[in-house]
Amino acid sequence: MLDLGVSSMQLDQAERGFSFLRDGPLDMRMSQDGPTAADLVNMADEGVLADILYNYGEERASRRIARAIVGARAAEPIATTARLAEIVAKCLPRPKPGQSHPATRSFQAIRIAVNAEFSELAEGLQAAERALKPGGLLAVVTFHSLEDRIVKRFFQLASGHEAHANRYAPAKTGTTARFDMVTRKAVAPDAAEIARNPRARSAKLRIGRRTAAPAHPVSPADLGLPEIQKKGRR
Numbered sequence: 001m002l003d004l005g006v007s008s009m010q011l012d013q014a015e016r017g018f019s020f021l022r023d024g025p026l027d028m029r030m031s032q033d034g035p036t037a038a039d040l041v042n043m044a045d046e047g048v049l050a051d052i053l054y055n056y057g058e059e060r061a062s063r064r065i066a067r068a069i070v071g072a073r074a075a076e077p078i079a080t081t082a083r084l085a086e087i088v089a090k091c092l093p094r095p096k097p098g099q100s101h102p103a104t105r106s107f108q109a110i111r112i113a114v115n116a117e118f119s120e121l122a123e124g125l126q127a128a129e130r131a132l133k134p135g136g137l138l139a140v141v142t143f144h145s146l147e148d149r150i151v152k153r154f155f156q157l158a159s160g161h162e163a164h165a166n167r168y169a170p171a172k173t174g175t176t177a178r179f180d181m182v183t184r185k186a187v188a189p190d191a192a193e194i195a196r197n198p199r200a201r202s203a204k205l206r207i208g209r210r211t212a213a214p215a216h217p218v219s220p221a222d223l224g225l226p227e228i229q230k231k232g233r234r
Contacts, residue, residue: 002124005143006030006111020085020103026078028111037114041078046070048228055226056118056146057109065091065106081107108144118150118225125154126218129178132210137182139207146226148186148204153223155179155208158216178216179208 028037041049046066053062065088072078072087085103092102112118128138142148155161158179186204194201220227 002140004141004147020081020101020107023080023082026081026084028114030115037110038079040110040114041069041084042073051228052113053106053109055228056112057105059105059109061091121150122220122223122225130215134210134212136210137207139205142204143202150223151206154218155181155206157218157222159208176213177211178213179210182207182209
């Protein structure tokens, strides 16, 4: 069972620095080891920041926000979640009632980068494939579209149901399924579950059953992992 994303305990602790709803140090490290979000925000090249915001948060205003971050940190290091949220919010229109906070996508992107979440997910999926006996189940719960896209792609490749970009191209042959799909599509929470637990509203569940076929490595490119260049444009 892979339950992805940030736990409620982490979100609710201001000192962990995950949420803009509670001011705290700009940390975001799940393991509390290694570089922090503050290190990334204050040291990364403007182009790298923009690529992270766009590829990990699907933030269309990524270039504008990255430019604002670089400008703000030149005057004073960005050290708290409230300060980063303020910088991002000034780059975007004021949200309408019911819309999420303007900094939501940027905070998601930075958290993913700090914790190398996509590469960890790819490694975790393949580790599960190697560890499971025939008949064993792999259940994965994701909380945003980018995570779900990687998991969906993994199960497509592992079950021999890879989507074809060209419907006229010949189907691939000789693929031995390493997983049989238990869920044809992602399972989402119903209204009752969302009412009990609002944080479950974006959750999606996918389940596969391991076959007897040997495990097979999958490249990050095959899984569609976004690639961030170490050095971007200034």
